[in-house]
Amino acid sequence: MAVLQNKNRTPYKNKRYSKPRKPVKKEIFINETRNETRIAITENGQLAEILLERPENTRMVGDIFKGTVARVNPGMRAAFIDIGFDHDGFLHFSDINESVHDFMDLFESEYDEDSTPKSRGTTVRGEWMPKPGQEIIVQITKEPIHDKGPRVTTHISLPGRFIVLVPNDKQIGISRKISNFQEKRRLQKIARNLKPDDFGLILRTVALGKSAEMIENDFNSLMSNWKIIEKEIKSAVPPAIVYKDMEMAFSVIRDLLTEDVGKIVTDSKKLYRKLGSYLKNLSPHLLEKLQYYNDPVPIFDAFNIEPEIEKTQHRKVWLKSGGYLIIDHTEALVTVDINSGRYQGKKEHELNSLKINLEAVPEVARQLRLRDIGGLVVVDFIDMDDEKNRKSVYVSMRKEMAKDRARSKVFELSELGLMEMTRQRIGPGLLYRVSDVCPICDGLGRVISKDTLMNKIERWIMRMKIENTERRLILNLHPDVAFHFTENSRESIRRLMWKYWVKIDVKNDAELSMNEFKIISKKSGEDITEQFIS
Structure with a gap:
């Protein structure tokens, strides 16, 4: 996709946008397991950021x-x-x-015996x-x-x-x-x-x-x-x-805990105590915001965060009007395509296009932040002929990107309806943290990583144990994934069996993709996967 450069268009830097904003109610939720730590930040009840850290892939910025x-x-x-x-x-x-x-x-050293000056x-x-x-x-x-x-x-x-x-x-x-x-x-x-x-x-x-x-x-x-x-x-x-900089949970509290944060909730008693000690020393007046979540329902299920995280792994993002976004990653840039989809407007084409484009703007800004997409981004809006309408979309995007704590520059729409922007990139982004290069298509697509799949399976078992007394399960996986968990990573399955007191038999299922799993009750022989999917 060609990126048009228009020298007459000037970038907008979000740090200069100073128009007063409406108060935002923020909440921080921390899910910690042996395999990973996930932090969800919500604004006015909507998921705004998801941060992820695993033992083998800890945060490096600041080291x-x-x-x-x-x-x-x-x-x-x-x-x-x-x-x-x-x-x-x-x-x-x-x-x-x-x-x-x-x-x-x-x-x-003051006692360096080598008197030769160093370069x-x-x-x-x-x-x-x-x-x-x-x-x-x-x-x-x-x-x-x-x-x-x-x-x-x-x-x-x-x-x-x-x-x-x-x-x-x-x-x-x-x-x-x-x-x-x-x-x-x-x-x-x-x-x-x-x-x-x-x-x-x-x-x-x-x-x-x-x-x-x-x-x-x-x-x-x-x-x-x-x-x-x-x-x-x-x-x-x-x-x-x-x-080595602080663990991710502590750095988030250090950098983001302000008066407008309503609460911090974690499901880890160990982390709860550590954060309590940290806040007591630095900001004791904020200690009352820290809460320990001790319910059998997974914390991200209880606060409706898990379904939103699942959506970040999809290319297509639906808009309320019936339109949708398509987000694609390439080596050079990320493209976002706006489509009218099922939307049936009653007005003329220009006004219908403006309506969908303006609806798409806050969702584009939200997805960039939620998926931690950085670098060069090109948004392909639905064509509009009126310069005032293109200006309106540009101003709206400026306003939305100003809410993001990552630095960004936004350029006006080109005559072809393309908007170029850059967003500060600190890490590889959420997609690359939770997925691997697809071995089938030789890198043209991606599949969720085996660690991510194992974490999804564990959360499924957590939900199942709340309502079900199943003791023996058959776990069906793509043959390559099944081989990994039975040969290269047996300890992962053993740990689940001991932790949740359930017997798991891993079976090959060539009909499943590498992103999927199927769980069968050994007692009834029924497929019970969908019963406990978030």
């Missing part, structure tokens, strides 16, 4: 590494850093702190370039995607609840969302009193109205962490990780 410059490519204005991954980290020259060489000198790199056209073999401290800003390594920066930062600590910097920053002049001055004064030499501080939005004591406690905690990191940097032999 700090001591690496070695593997190679430098001046033409790309980038260096590639060996931090111990299959693919080297990508360090663009624009992500290199101007005083990074002074920063690295802080970690050289600090070179400067080309005003830009400092590292040299191959040079040790360097970097932080991951984007996770690996496809066959690309992670993106890294030398601008190190440690986020806390109220402030962000920036080593090797001298600036004080205040969140742009804090607009009150008196409050800005108060926070700047607090920051000046706290800031050590060679450190920068950024006051986050949640610092608004917080006491100097609370902000100082957060600062002291971050400084303690940094002292530990400094020791790790001095002793580590590259490539080595010197700092």
Whole structure:
């Protein structure tokens, strides 16, 4: 699909959209099992974000590494850093702190017997370039995607609840969302009193109205962490990780728990206690929002979240009018096609097209956020001839994308009805986290991963045990999947049997796709799969 570039069209950056918004009631739900942690964020009762983390694929953004410059490519204005991954980290020259060489000198041994000066790199056209073999401290800003390594920066930062600590910097920053002049001055004064030499501080939005004591406690905690990191940097032999950011559940609470969050609900007693301790130290007044869910019905079923998550794995998204979206992923971009579908308008074609397009706009924005789609996105709207109508759709999309905490740029519609936009990409997106490349079509499509399928089976058994006394089940799977669970991953099935006290016999069923499973009651011989599907 060709992407048209119109130089007369200007991008809209969502961070500049300042029109007052209606209050949004947020709720956070956390489902934790041995296999994965899932976090659902709802806004006014509707699922807005789903975050997922598994033991073998933990979140990397924010992790700090001591690496070695593997190679430098001046033409790309980038260096590639060996931090111990299959693919080297990508360090663009624009992500290199101007005083990074002074920063690295802080970690050289005072008793280094080698008196030969170490190379600090070179400067080309005003830009400092590292040299191959040079040790360097970097932080991951984007996770690996496809066959690309992670993106890294030398601008190190440690986020806390109220402030962000920036080593090797001298600036004080205040969140742009804090607009009150008196409050800005108060926070700047607090920051000046706290800031050590060679450190920068950024006051986050949640610092608004917080006491100097609370902000100082957060600062002291971050400084303690940094002292530990400094020791790790001095002793580590590259490539080595010197700092691992918080678990996903804690980072979400740290970054997203504000006064407009109504409640945080988790089904893990262990996590409930840990989060309670964390909140007690940093924001005790928010402790009452934390709730423990202890009901046999799975938490995401009880709050009608599971069906919405299932829909994110489908290409087609229905609109209330009968129209629908088709979302397709390619290597270069993501396309969203708007179709009128079953909609039968009574007005002329232009007005019908405008109605469906305007209905599609908030759903497109929601799906991009829900599926964590980043990079280049092209939306193919239904054709409209009237320039005012195209402008209306553009303005509406600007407004909807401004609600997203990920940065984005939105361009006006082209004459062919195409809208180009970019959305900040930090990770591979939800689709790539829960699916594998399809082995049948050689990568043209995707199937849900075996871990995802096993988690779906476990949730099915949880529902079944609430209403049913079945003790013996036959689990039918595609032959390739069945082989995986009986030969390569037997422990997964054994764990389910012990945990739910049920005997499971795995059988091959060539009629099933790799996304499906079928469960038969051994007692009655009946297919009971649909009875307990969410």
